[in-house]
Amino acid sequence: GAVVSQHPSRVICKSGTSVKIECRSLDFQATTMFWYRQFPKQSLMLMATSNEGSKATYEQGVEKDKFLINHASLTLSTLTVTSAHPEDSSFYICSASQGAYYGYTFGSGTRLTVV
Amino acid sequence: QQQVKQSPQSLIVQKGGISIINCAYENTAFDYFPWYQQFPGKGPALLIAIRPDVSEKKEGRFTISFNKSAKQFSLHIMDSQPGDSATYFCAAYHGGNTPLVFGKGTRLSVIA
Numbered sequence: 001g002a003v004v005s006q007h008p009s010r011v012i013c014k015s016g017t018s019v020k021i022e023c024r025s026l027d028f029q030a031t032t033m034f035w036y037r038q039f040p041k042q043s044l045m046l047m048a049t050s051n052e053g054s055k056a057t058y059e060q061g062v063e064k065d066k067f068l069i070n071h072a073s074l075t076l077s078t079l080t081v082t083s084a085h086p087e088d089s090s091f092y093i094c095s096a097s098q099g100a101y102y103g104y105t106f107g108s109g110t111r112l113t114v115v
Numbered sequence: 116q117q118q119v120k121q122s123p124q125s126l127i128v129q130k131g132g133i134s135i136i137n138c139a140y141e142n143t144a145f146d147y148f149p150w151y152q153q154f155p156g157k158g159p160a161l162l163i164a165i166r167p168d169v170s171e172k173k174e175g176r177f178t179i180s181f182n183k184s185a186k187q188f189s190l191h192i193m194d195s196q197p198g199d200s201a202t203y204f205c206a207a208y209h210g211g212n213t214p215l216v217f218g219k220g221t222r223l224s225v226i227a
Contacts, residue, residue: 006158032212043204043219044159049212093158097212103149104208104215106158 002028004096006107013084013114021079021110023094029074030096034104035067038091047092050077084114118142119207121218128225134192136221138205141186145207149215150179150190153202162203163190195225 003026013019023033031052036044048069049057056069066088068080077096081088095106120139128134138148149164165172165179165188172179178191192199202222206215 004158034214041222043217046214049214051212091156095158095215103161103164105161106151109156109158111156 002096002098002103002105004094004105004107006094006110008110009108010111011113013112015085015114016083018080018082019084019112021081021092021094021112023077023079023096023107025075025096025105028096028098030077030098031074033071033077033094033096035069035077035079036093036095038093038109044093047079081112084112086114088112089114118216119205119218121205121221123221124219125222126224128192128195128223130195130197130225130227132195132225134195134199134223134225135189136203136205136223137187137189138218139185139187140207140216142207142209142216143186144209145216146210147208148179148181148188149206149208150177151204151206151217153204153220159204192223195223197225197227199223200225 005024007022033050035047038044047062050069050071052071058064071077093109095104097104150162151159152162153159163174163177165181167183176193181188202220204220205218
């Protein structure tokens with residue numbers, strides 16, 4: 001089955017530093033990947049759509065300069081949280097699709113804590 | 116505007132009982148309806164999905180019932196087990212490289 005690997009699973013960083021989260025599709029090529037943020041006991045909130053070789057499309061209210069997304073290859077998308085602050089602490093999840101109607105596979109998530 | 120409405124928010128079921136979670140959608144362009152199961156600290160995992168050309172799909176203890184005219188679909192978990200305790204999300208999709216639209220989730224607790 002389709003596997004999406006997300007690293008790191010947990011990261012603690014100091015306020016003002018940047019953190020990079022990687023999302024890899026291990027056994028399929030993903031032209032499109034999605035990045036979500038999830039607050040405790042809430043649903044997934046779409047942050048951006050990442051397209052291979054082009055700029056990401058951000059949802060309204062998501063700061064492009066804070067959440068940098070790069071989709072350099074068909075199997076790798078990265079999310080960089082720049083100048084992180086405690087309010088950026090959250091659970092970040094990526095997902096990718098093998099193609100229409102095959103279902104979207106999610107990574108295992110990254111718990112970011114900014115201290 | 117919430118495009119996929121999910122209920123209940125939380126559900127407690129006795130072991131061996133049937134868990135039922137309901138979702139309703141508004142956009143008739145949606146044509147793929149998956150359910151995801153999420154355990155604490157993990158990403159969602161695809162459980163089962165249905166296309167609107169069928170009214171029911173069963174995989175093991177999990178069944179999706181789909182009512183196209185009512186724009187509703189539901190997940191039934193038969194013989195619920197404590198290991199089924201998780202948050203369940205319904206979602207909808209309308210093709211291409213568009214993102215899933217999620218319901219708000221249902222926290223299921225199966226008690227012995």
